[in-house]
Amino acid sequence: MRVERDGDVAVVVLDNPPVNASTAAVRAGLLDALRATAADETVTGVVLIGAGKHLMSGSDLREFSVDELPEPQLPEVLAAIEAHPRPVVAALSGATLGGGLELALACDRRVALADCRVGLPEVGLGMIPGAGGIVRGLRLLEPDRLLDLVVAAEPIPVGVVGELGLVDEVVTDRLRDAAVAAARSTAKRVLSTLPPRTGKPGLFEETARRLISRHGATPGVLAAAGAVLAATALPATAALRHERAEFTRLRRGPEAAARRHLFFARTAVARAGRPKAGRPIRTVGVVGAGTMGAGIARAFVSAGADVALVDRDPAALERAADQVARAGRDAAARLRTGTALDLLSDADLVVEAVVEDHGVKAAVLGEVAGVVRPGLPLATNTSYLDIDALAATAADPERVLGMHFLAPAHRTGVLEVVRGRATSQDALDHVLSAARLLGKLPVIVGVCDGFVGNRIFSAYRHQCELLVEEGATPRQVDEALLDVGVAMGPFAVADMSGLDVAWHARRRRDAARDPRERYSDLADRLVEKGRLGQKTGAGWYRYVTGDRTPYDDPATEVLIAEARAAQGITPREIGTVEIVERVLTATANEAALVLAEGIATRPGDIDVLMTRGYGFPERLGGPCHWAATRPPAEYAAALQRLGAALGWGFRPGDPDLLS
Structure with a gap:
């Protein structure tokens, strides 16, 4: 952090490469600069600008893994901006995200480069904005538009938010000069002292329902809707306290921990995937x-x-x-x-x-x-x-x-x-x-049948089929897993992909399969009847021409009953808890075997692959993180139950490899 002078304007330069992330040191330096410029009567205005490309691109997520955040925390810095006796102007550039946008919203004016992107990504990390992004944002945006911005959790071009009113001025170059000019001409305008927007009656509720339907009733989405609603009704001070309390509650929760794990795992994958020598691919x-x-x-x-x-x-x-x-x-x-x-x-x-x-x-x-x-x-x-x-x-x-x-x-x-x-x-x-x-x-x-992704997904799918063989229905399994956040139920996925794809893979493994190993032939029976999924109008479900909605099919029920009879299986009631435990434990156990064999290098690699490529719930952090964060005795008991269900040939993986 350094303070430069442009005549009567103090220019506070944030310099924490590569993205000027908010850290305790950055916040302390910023607080010192604000206090020093407030005490200097020769200063008529202040500009906050980033060295390099960004003003401030979020926070150092490593800080979020501790119970208490290090001091000073961001709300204290933003309160100092609002209390500053002279106008403070934010110069937005690069990716101004999370705490960076909250920093800008606490300023009296916002000037942005035309190629800047802004956003509040906290919901994507299992949290909500926690330093006034919602409360101050509601002074500029209608509640429905603000909720859309918060739940989207994605960077948005500044041209879009400029039209909405989040920034006051957009320039194509000479950002510092424009911000300094604004600091000389603007007056104090503290957003938290303005009345909140209330929007059209019913529009916020309609937007909240739409977003919950699209993104799921996750803790972050629900808390975001609640915080926006609270900010419309409470005085700013109380609304800021509510927003911070919800942020802290979620930050300490399991979903935020899972999403932080995935963030760091993706960073590790990207680092390991850098070519030692770049090759031009034209x-x-x-x-x-x-x-x-x-x-x-x-x-x-x-x-x-x-x-x-x-x-x-x-x-x-x-x-x-x-x-x-x-x-x-x-x-x-x-x-x-x-x-x-x-x-x-x-x-x-x-x-x-x-x-x-x-x-x-x-x-x-x-x-x-x-x-x-x-x-x-x-x-x-x-x-x-x-x-x-x-x-x-x-x-x-x-x-x-x-x-x-x-x-x-x-x-x-x-x-x-x-x-x-x-x-x-x-x-x-x-x-x-x-x-x-x-x-x-x-x-x-590394090399094995199905590599990492398909091998683990095969174990996941096999367990789902065994549960149906034992008494569950395809829809019951799909819905149980949808409830924990999979992108699409496994039987709906199979129908979409085509049941013949996995059928060919199973035929290649026939010679190596031990006859004592438990094997479900449910999917084989469907394929033999020509039921290949959506492309034939029937698979696990039935489909109507031009409609991809999966409908329950009595013919599937008959085939399942025949398969059970052939195996001598009497169907039993199977609950959602058992479905979820069996399927996730089988998935994590296969991941442990893959790691033991050296096919995958790190648990995080598997978690990134399975969440980004196979629809495993990000809120659970991937199969390895899910297993690694369960109490050891609880996971060991789940492994025992899985082994009892699979019988001969079951191989328990080492849980210690998953963390």
Whole structure:
């Protein structure tokens, strides 16, 4: 923190790289600067500005993990801004988020660069704003608009919030000069002394219902709605106390701890995924124009790369081109399609995305190696196949690795990067550079059936099927897991993906499966009846043409009853608590086995992959965090119950590996 003078205006420069996060040292320095400028009668105005790109981009989340936050806390600093005898102007730049926006709202005027983004991300971290973001924000925004901003928990372009009234002036350059001029011309305007906006009758309640329906009745969403409502009714001082108390309660709670864990885990994944040597990825070759190949092509053109898409089927190429065209005219112009592999000759990376068959993939990789430049990395987008076995068929095994995109490939923010025994660092660097270009977090994993994500998800899905076999219904399992925050119920997911996908994976494992191992053939029976999910109008559920709503189907009930009878199973009542415990414990246990085998490096890697790629609830922090934060005796008992349900062959993983 340093104080500079621009004539009669004191310019307080926040300098805490890389993002000027709020820390105890920053807050103490800011408080000292405010007190010093308040005592200096030659100062007629104060500007708060950030060194570098940002004014203040949130807080140091490490502070939030302790019971009591270190002093001085942010509300004390903001109270000093409001009590300052001269006008204080905030100069917003970069990403002014969380405590940074609350800092700006405590100032008398806000001047922002046009490319600045602002937001209150606390709900995304399991909390609510805790230093007046809601109370002061309600003096500028209607309650419904403020609640939208708080619950969205995403950075918003300053042009949007400028129209709403959160900033007073937007400039394209010379931010410091504009802020200094504002400090000379503006008067004190303390937002907390103004009356709150009340909005149109009923509109806030309607907005709250909509947001709860979309985001779930999570503690953060409910507390945000309650804090906005309190700020409309209470005096500012009482409303600020309420907001701070709710922030503190949630900060100390399990959901906030889980989301902080994921934040740090994502940071670790990003750090581990930095290429040791950056590789330019300008042109990408994609072989296979099916659903996944088209999605991969769309992802790369959207990121600015040129794409050469090859498939032997002209009709498939046409369908893929139509999908890529949805990314926009400029993106679509970067796509070339053709049936000859020669189209790949200038590629910086090739991604193979043909049918999930070892022989076909090995043949394609061999043909591709003959047309691209020597040593060019060849990535295979396989979901389950053995990367080492594929590499063994190549002339240069070190150039082969896995690049497992999760559907939809152009949307999911995580990528499973499968490093084989022979994979070179150069090949890995190419794929990590591609992940960076795509804006995807690359989780580096080892080789096993299904790698990390699909292997763990298979254990999750298998447990769900066993519960149905024992007496639950598919809808009962889906709803129980939706209640704890999964993005989509497992049986609805299976229908959406297509039951034949997992069926083929199970057939590949048939020879290795011990007959003593408990196995549910429910999904096999559905596939054998031609019930493949949404694409055939029936799977676990029934579907109406043009409607993806899952409807209960008596035919499914008959198939389930037949399967139970064949196994000699008498159905029993199964409650929600048992469903959740069994499924989550099975998921966490498989994660422990994956870690023990060295397929994944860190528990956080698994948690990032499963929350970002497979819909595991972020509010639980991922399967590893969920298990690691349970009382040890309670988790051990759950493992025992899981083992009793699975019977022969059950392998309990080491819980200590999950933390």
